[in-house]
Amino acid sequence: MDDTFEAHRAELFGAAYRMLGIRADAEDVLQEAWLRWGRVDRATVSNPRAYLFRLVTNEAIDQLRRVRARREEYLGPWLPEPLVEAAAPGEAVSVGLLVVLETLSADERAVFVLHEAFAFAHAEIAEMLGRTERAVRQLAYRARRRVQARRPHRRPSRAEHRELTARFVAAAVDGDVTALVRLLAPGVEFRADSDGRRETPREPMFGAAEVAAWFRTAAPFWPDPLTVRVVPVNGAPGALVLGGDAPFLVFALEYDEDDRVAAVYAVLNPEKLPVQNPDSAISPRTSQPSARPSSAESTCSGSASLCSEKPSTSDSITRATSAGDAATESP
Numbered sequence: 263m264d265d266t267f268e269a270h271r272a273e274l275f276g277a278a279y280r281m282l283g284i285r286a287d288a289e290d291v292l293q294e295a296w297l298r299w300g301r302v303d304r305a306t307v308s309n310p311r312a313y314l315f316r317l318v319t320n321e322a323i324d325q326l327r328r329v330r331a332r333r334e335e336y337l338g339p340w341l342p343e344p345l346v347e348a349a350a351p352g353e354a355v356s357v358g359l360l361v362v363l364e365t366l367s368a369d370e371r372a373v374f375v376l377h378e379a380f381a382f383a384h385a386e387i388a389e390m391l392g393r394t395e396r397a398v399r400q401l402a403y404r405a406r407r408r409v410q411a412r413r414p415h416r417r418p419s420r421a422e423h424r425e426l427t428a429r430f431v432a433a434a435v436d437g438d439v440t441a442l443v444r445l446l447a448p449g450v451e452f453r454a455d456s457d458g459r460r461e462t463p464r465e466p467m468f469g470a471a472e473v474a475a476w477f478r479t480a481a482p483f484w485p486d487p488l489t490v491r492v493v494p495v496n497g498a499p500g501a502l503v504l505g506g507d508a509p510f511l512v513f514a515l516e517y518d519e520d521d522r523v524a525a526v527y528a529v530l531n532p533e534k535l536p537v538q539n540p541d542s543a544i545s546p547r548t549s550q551p552s553a554r555p556s557s558a559e560s561t562c563s564g565s566a567s568l569c570s571e572k573p574s575t576s577d578s579i580t581r582a583t584s585a586g587d588a589a590t591e592s593p
Contacts, residue, residue: 264299264300266299266304266310266314267295267296267299267314270310270311270314271292273380274292274295274314274315274318275288275289275292276354276355276379276380277315277318277319277322277375277376277379277380278291278292278318278321278322279345279355280355280360280363280371280375280379281319281322281323281325281326281368281371281372281375282322282325282326282329283341283342283343283360283363283364284329284342284343284534285343285345287325287329288322290325291318291321291322291325292318294321295314295317295318295321298317298321299313299314299317312382312386312389312390315376315380315382315390316389316390319372319375319376319390319391320390320391322372323368323369323372326368326371327368330368336457337456337457337458337464338454338455338456338457338458338462338463338464338465339453339454339455339463339464339465339466340364340455341357341361341453341455341527341529341534342357342360342361343529343534344357344495344496344500344512344514344527344529344534344536345495345496345497346493346494346495346500346502346512346536347493347494354496354497355379355496355497356496356497356498356514356516357495357496357498357500357514357527358412358498358514358516358525358527359409360496361453361527362408362409362412363375363409365408366404366405366408367401369391369393369401370401370404370405370408371405372387372391373387373391373398373401373402373405374401374402374405374406374409376390377402378406384398384399384402385398416517416518416519416521417498417499417517418499418517418521422521423492423494423499424492426445426499426515426517426521426523427492427499427500427501427513427515428490428492428501429441429445430442430445430513430515430523430526431490431492431501431503431513433445433477434477435481435484435488435490436481437477437478437479437480437481438478439474439475439477439478442470442473442474442477442478443470443471443474445522445523446470446473446474446522446523446526447470447518447520447522447523447524448469448470449468449469449470449524450468450469450470450473450522450523450524450525450526451466451467451468451524451525451526452466452467452468452473452476452525452526452528453466453467453525453526453527453528454527454528454529454530455527455528455529455530455531455534456530456531457531457533459530459531459532460530461480461483462528462530463476473526484505484510485504485505485506485510486505487505487506488503488504488505488510489503489504490502490503490504491503491504495512495513495514496514498514498515498516499514499515499516499517500512500513500514500515501513501515502536509532509535509536509537510530510535511528511529511530511535512528512529512534512535512536513526513527513528514526514527514529515527
């Protein structure tokens with residue numbers, strides 16, 4: 263890729279990922295935009311960044327309309343592909359927000375992403391999309407109203423994230439209804455994405471009692487041995503759960519103002535799970551979905567209750583933290 267495209271690649275990927283929610287789809291959009299950019303007479307382009315966003319956005323809109331037809335056949339809730347640990351600043355957008363963006367039309371989503379995430383003016387967006395500025399403002403208003411209608415959630419500090427998430431995962435794996443009801447917000451939302459490959463709820467669930475009861479039913483079916491890594495997911499609280507040496511699921515969590523879990527998003531579809539390299543680093547899934555990740559070394563550095571209370575489905579839950587976290591935070 264040329265220097266101009268490469269200089270903006272991270273934020274272009276961020277825009278495409280916000281539009282599509284799947285890394286491979288976003289990369290396909292960037293590839294097509296790069297090919298189109300290669301055929302452009304650069305002398306006619308006064309603002310390369312805006313022009314590149316125009317290419318990416320319009321290609322993403324077309325791609326979104328194509329994939330939404332396929333998603334109608336998806337078994338159970340559809341969730342975006344989580345970005346585990348690897349989200350760059352331009353890529354950081356919570357799973358919860360992406361779920362809300364799925365309720366918008368393709369044009370509303372494009373306008374919201376360009377204006378709210380990348381600070382393009384309505385007039386600039388109108389030129390990119392071939393719409394009038396008035397039409398773009400109307401799209402922006404409708405999109406913003408829908409997004410703001412969702413409950414305001416709090417993003418905890420890194421230390422809080424580690425503690426709160428560890429407590430939730432321990433209770434979930436144990437099927438501890440009492441602990442879960444205490445940790446979950448009364449109106450908690452639970453969505454599990456497996457595309458019918460695992461026994462997960464086929465519709466979103468709401469309410470602390472209902473969600474806790476489901477985890478109690480699921481407790482005997484967690485893999486053994488089990489390893490839990492509390493990690494950022496899309497720049498927000500989350501956890502990677504491994505069964506043996508293979509990723510089993512990714513949790514993305516949202517918290518309310520009372521530090522209770524307001525939303526639980528669980529991705530179990532193997533096509534959306536990361537792979538684990540031999541050096542234990544987490545990477546996005548490559549084009550070889552059958553490749554088996556190697557075992558990661560983990561140490562129990564969580565709270566005393568997490569380390570000492572053994573979940574019924576495995577000998578222990580362990581948490582691995584990065585060297586950078588260990589250097590800046592106490593367990």
